[in-house]
Amino acid sequence: MFEDKKICFIGAGSVTEAMIAGLAQKKLIPLENITILNRENQQRLFQLTKKYGVISSANKQQSISEADILILAVKPKDIAESLLNIREATHQKQLVLSVVAGVTTDYISDLLQHHGPVIRAMPNTSAMIGMSATAVAKGTYAKEEDLKIVISVLESIGTVSIVDEELLDAVTGLSGSGPAYFYYMIEAMEQAAVELGFEHHKARELLIQTLIGAGHMLLETKIDPTILREKVTSPGGTTMAGLKILEEYHFQEAIKSAIKQATKRSKELGAIYSEFYK
Ligand SMILES: NC(=O)C1=CN([C@@H]2O[C@H](COP(=O)(O)OP(=O)(O)OC[C@H]3O[C@@H](n4cnc5c(N)ncnc54)[C@H](OP(=O)(O)O)[C@@H]3O)[C@@H](O)[C@H]2O)C=CC1
Numbered sequence: 397m398f399e400d401k402k403i404c405f406i407g408a409g410s411v412t413e414a415m416i417a418g419l420a421q422k423k424l425i426p427l428e429n430i431t432i433l434n435r436e437n438q439q440r441l442f443q444l445t446k447k448y449g450v451i452s453s454a455n456k457q458q459s460i461s462e463a464d465i466l467i468l469a470v471k472p473k474d475i476a477e478s479l480l481n482i483r484e485a486t487h488q489k490q491l492v493l494s495v496v497a498g499v500t501t502d503y504i505s506d507l508l509q510h511h512g513p514v515i516r517a518m519p520n521t522s523a524m525i526g527m528s529a530t531a532v533a534k535g536t537y538a539k540e541e542d543l544k545i546v547i548s549v550l551e552s553i554g555t556v557s558i559v560d561e562e563l564l565d566a567v568t569g570l571s572g573s574g575p576a577y578f579y580y581m582i583e584a585m586e587q588a589a590v591e592l593g594f595e596h597h598k599a600r601e602l603l604i605q606t607l608i609g610a611g612h613m614l615l616e617t618k619i620d621p622t623i624l625r626e627k628v629t630s631p632g633g634t635t636m637a638g639l640k641i642l643e644e645y646h647f648q649e650a651i652k653s654a655i656k657q658a659t660k661r662s663k664e665l666g667a668i669y670s671e672f673y674k
């Protein structure tokens with residue numbers, strides 16, 4: 397569906413690399429159809445072109461005007477500047493896909509000053525291995541067929557769920573930032589294991605499989621997490637003793653607050669940066 401299309405990434409950071417790695421792994425598009433550009437870091441462009449076989453061109457305006465799909469992957473603070481720099485080279489026939497946290501499709505359309513299709517998505521860095529949980533929402537001027545193209549691009553980096561745009565800030569707090577919460581927990585579990593006398597690599601081996609196993613149990617058995625937790629928890633046993641400590645530290649409250657705070661931050665980021673250019 398997008399095999400013959402030209403894709404241009406605006407921004408060449410972590411998310412762009414994760415998406416390119418996912419696309420490269422699936423081999424759904426010739427890598428020379430993918431152009432990357434950034435603000436100034438030539439070393440980074442060199443690194444990515446060498447590693448993945450994608451293209452970087454000194455002629456940014458040409459790369460942009462020739463692209464069928466523009467993927468916006470800059471930080472929210474840079475969205476206005478980056479779009480103002482390129483908008484002369486963009487046109488209404490291009491499909492714009494933004495993965496920028498907090499920034500609405502309407503704001504992007506305002507900056508582009510045209511009514512071309514804009515779609516907003518929130519992937520996560522597991523895109524790198526084709527395992528992103530991505531949510532996607534159509535902007536005012538995007539049609540169903542635009543959404544289908546974007547979904548086919550995003551499916552090459554993982555699963556895709558369609559949501560209303562209003563929910564994308566919550567998606568950002570939940571599954572966009574989500575991998576970091578799990579990594580943070582694994583960091584703590586590893587530290588505990590080392591303090592208990594484990595070699596670091598042994599602890600990691602056990603923890604990775606524990607995380608994968610728990611994920612697959614949820615996926616394959618479809619059993620509710622509460623029931624799965626109860627099955628691990630023998631009365632008067634070790635899990636109960638561990639969970640009691642998590643309760644004392646208000647673990648679930650902490651997780652809920654973290655997700656709500658990240659969601660709020662996503663909304664704030666959009667609001668702050670749309671103040672810059674109205
Ligand atoms: N990291 C994550 O897990 C996720 C991030 N996101 C979102 O994706 C976006 C990108 O994040 P991430 O990849 O982590 O960011 P990075 O900081 O890693 O990369 C940002 C990129 O944007 C480039 N850039 C900055 N200004 C401009 C400009 N004016 N024109 C062209 N390029 C520019 C930078 O170039 P240079 O280095 O030359 O300045 C850099 O290549 C963010 O909006 C974030 O909210 C979405 C999902 C997950």
Ligand SMILES: O=C(O)[C@@H]1CCC=N1
Nearest residue numbers: 497568569572573574
């Ligand atoms: O931390 C951030 O702002 C980005 C958005 C989702 C994941 N990382």
